[in-house]
Amino acid sequence: MDTSNSLVIETQNLSKTYKETQALKGLNLTVKHNSIFGFLGPNGAGKSTTIKILLGLIQPSGGQATVFGHDIQRESVAIRRRVGYLAQDPRYYEHMTARQILNYTARFFYRGPKDLIDARVQEVIGLVGLDNKADRPIRGFSGGERQRLGIAQAQVNYPDLLILDEPAASLDPMGRHDVLDVMERLRKYTTIFYSTHILEDVQRVSDTVAILNQGRMIAEAPIDQLLAGDGGPIIYNITLKSVTKQAVADAQTRITSQPWVQHLSITPEDGHMDWQVSVTDEAAAEDQLLGLILIDHSLKVMNFGRKTFNLEEVFLDLVEKENSK
Amino acid sequence: MTVQTETQVSQDLRTITRQGLLPASGGGWLAGYGNMLAKELGEWFNTRRWLWQLLLWPIILDGWIAFPLFVLPYLESTNPTFQGATEKMFAGLPTELGSIYMFYSMVVLAGTLGAIIFAQDEVIQEKQSGTAAWILSKPVARPAFILTKLQSNVIGMLVFVVGLPGLIALGEIYLATHQLVPLVPFLVGMAVILLGLVFYTSLVIMLGVLCESRSKVLGIGFGIFFAGMMLKTFFPQIAYVLPIAMDGIGLSILLGMPLPVMLLSELISVAVLTVVFIVVALWRFQRKEM
Numbered sequence: 001m002d003t004s005n006s007l008v009i010e011t012q013n014l015s016k017t018y019k020e021t022q023a024l025k026g027l028n029l030t031v032k033h034n035s036i037f038g039f040l041g042p043n044g045a046g047k048s049t050t051i052k053i054l055l056g057l058i059q060p061s062g063g064q065a066t067v068f069g070h071d072i073q074r075e076s077v078a079i080r081r082r083v084g085y086l087a088q089d090p091r092y093y094e095h096m097t098a099r100q101i102l103n104y105t106a107r108f109f110y111r112g113p114k115d116l117i118d119a120r121v122q123e124v125i126g127l128v129g130l131d132n133k134a135d136r137p138i139r140g141f142s143g144g145e146r147q148r149l150g151i152a153q154a155q156v157n158y159p160d161l162l163i164l165d166e167p168a169a170s171l172d173p174m175g176r177h178d179v180l181d182v183m184e185r186l187r188k189y190t191t192i193f194y195s196t197h198i199l200e201d202v203q204r205v206s207d208t209v210a211i212l213n214q215g216r217m218i219a220e221a222p223i224d225q226l227l228a229g230d231g232g233p234i235i236y237n238i239t240l241k242s243v244t245k246q247a248v249a250d251a252q253t254r255i256t257s258q259p260w261v262q263h264l265s266i267t268p269e270d271g272h273m274d275w276q277v278s279v280t281d282e283a284a285a286e287d288q289l290l291g292l293i294l295i296d297h298s299l300k301v302m303n304f305g306r307k308t309f310n311l312e313e314v315f316l317d318l319v320e321k322e323n324s325k
Numbered sequence: 326m327t328v329q330t331e332t333q334v335s336q337d338l339r340t341i342t343r344q345g346l347l348p349a350s351g352g353g354w355l356a357g358y359g360n361m362l363a364k365e366l367g368e369w370f371n372t373r374r375w376l377w378q379l380l381l382w383p384i385i386l387d388g389w390i391a392f393p394l395f396v397l398p399y400l401e402s403t404n405p406t407f408q409g410a411t412e413k414m415f416a417g418l419p420t421e422l423g424s425i426y427m428f429y430s431m432v433v434l435a436g437t438l439g440a441i442i443f444a445q446d447e448v449i450q451e452k453q454s455g456t457a458a459w460i461l462s463k464p465v466a467r468p469a470f471i472l473t474k475l476q477s478n479v480i481g482m483l484v485f486v487v488g489l490p491g492l493i494a495l496g497e498i499y500l501a502t503h504q505l506v507p508l509v510p511f512l513v514g515m516a517v518i519l520l521g522l523v524f525y526t527s528l529v530i531m532l533g534v535l536c537e538s539r540s541k542v543l544g545i546g547f548g549i550f551f552a553g554m555m556l557k558t559f560f561p562q563i564a565y566v567l568p569i570a571m572d573g574i575g576l577s578i579l580l581g582m583p584l585p586v587m588l589l590s591e592l593i594s595v596a597v598l599t600v601v602f603i604v605v606a607l608w609r610f611q612r613k614e615m
Contacts, residue, residue, distance in 0.1 A: 052614075052615065055461075055462050056461070057458055057461060057462060057614070057615040058614040058615065059612070059614065077352065077353075077356045077464045077465070077466055078464075080462060080463055080464040080465075081464040083462075085462040087455070087458065087459065087462070089455065090455075090459065091454050091455035091456050091458075091459055092456065092459065093456060095372075104360065104364055105463065107349065107360040107363075108349060108357050108360055108463040108464055108465060109348070109349055109463075109464065110346040110347060110348060110349055111347050111348070111349045111350055111359075112346075112347050113345065113346075113347070116345050116346050117346065120346070
């Protein structure tokens with residue numbers, strides 16, 4: 001396989017219009033090799049549309065995209081040879097057993113030998129924990145079992161890219177946990193591109209995140225960068241303990257007089273104070289901020305660090321900003 | 326010294342794991358064809374469906390000619406009121422040819438209804454249930470999806486509706502008359518009848534691609550068949566285009582008669598329209614959004 005090109009997915013101004021609705025508006029996306037890429041957005045944001053375009057199930061109205069360097073419109077079959085896909089609401093032939101479904105799927109990728117295909121099928125059955133149900137017709141499967149089968153069929157061809165559309169959406173907490181576990185185990189073998197609206201899952205397993213809203217991408221960054229609030233205000237959290245009010249007032253004056261300090265807010269808590277210092281110069285803050293407080297030995301710093309956001313805050317902030325435009 | 330990155334190591338591991346597995350053959354518009362055809366044929370031959378087909382079609386088609394071949398002669402010999410009934414029924418044709426014509430007519434009637442029913446669900450159900458989208462997310466060319474549906478139905482009908490009942494019919498005729506039906510003209514006649522069935526199969530598969538409602542597919546399929554049957558009395562010219570006299574063409578071949586222009590035109594038109602239906606189905610399905 002071609003590992004020289006580190007980009008697995010690349011889209012340029014990809015768009016899709018259904019009659020008068022613009023489902024996707026000029027999407028520019030890059031997914032790097034061996035990443036777990038979380039594609040985040042509210043329902044109807046265009047996540048499934050993007051995935052279906054990448055797989056050739058629907059045609060884009062404009063723009064271009066490549067997967068493994070193959071054009072999605074002209075070389076779709078070559079792309080699908082290297083991809084495993086789990087749909088949002090996966091459907092299979094109800095009268096077939098899980099083993100038959102997996103065997104059928106495997107034969108789109110391999111023609112033999114039979115015993116090796118059977119062994120691979122057995123391996124993925126074990127991987128998703130369907131050993132006891134493998135020879136039963138899937139019409140009797142629960143939602144969780146169907147999802148496991150979905151992951152198994154997406155994995156049967158050792159895909160270089162695994163595309164999962166809302167893999168945990170219809171599952172109970174235990175099922176979700178299992179699915180995320182499988183994703184983490186597969187991380188070292190394959191690139192995973194998955195869509196979801198469950199922020200907790202993204203924060204747990206993704207290394208890169210793109211946020212889509214109303215067909216437009218509003219953020220794409222490594223998860224650490226996104227959670228650090230890069231691009232937004234730089235905020236430091238400080239927890240202080242002081243014997244005198246004067247010491248606190250002096251420290252407050254020392255800090256607010258710095259040209260790189262934008263804002264200081266103080267919240268008194270039980271026996272200590274929480275300070276939030278908003279700064280414009282990260283380097284100056286790292287060099288001087290703590291020192292400016294500790295000049296006074298009567299002040300005790302219990303906690304000091306740059307504020308990190310949780311994904312929900314970042315997501316809601318970005319979506320609200322986008323919606324208010 | 327060569328230093329391997331973690332990525333390279335995992336790629337190597339995968340290559341080792343894949344060793345021995347042979348990549349599927351068939352690319353381009355045939356990608357996935359063999360696997361899909363095996364699955365579609367399995368629906369005919371690896372499920373209980375084959376047993377039902379094996380019972381149903383001989384009962385309908387061979388049972389239909391068993392009456393004039395075995396029952397009517399018995400009635401003629403035991404009851405004077407039935408005297409000459411067999412000759413009347415076969416319109417003066419020798420018994421073996423008359424019964425073949427009856428057989429052809431029944432294959433056209435029942436076989437066409439069967440062809441429409443078999444094919445009506447093939448595409449539309451897969452579109453509606455989402456299994457088509459699942460299959461097409463694998464390395465499968467869209468033409469292969471349509472062509473395997475068509476081919477499996479044609480093979481199924483060739484075996485169960487045309488082949489086996491045809492063989493049984495030949496046996497019945499030999500048992501009743503001790504006459505051998507000329508085999509080559511009989512088989513050519515059967516091929517003509519099969520062409521009529523392929524016409525309806527491809528029509529219904531095309532409708533399945535174009536329509537989103539099963540009732541529309543069935544309605545148009547049955548509508549064309551029954552309208553053709555009813556209208557041929559008032560507008561015989563319809564036989565220039567639609568397969569409404571395929572049994573007549575089969576009989577002409579069996580009798581060694583040259584085909585009248587109308588029937589020749591019907592034969593050509595049915596073949597051309599069948600190709601048109603398949604091309605339209607392939608073209609439209611290629612652009613279908615899943």
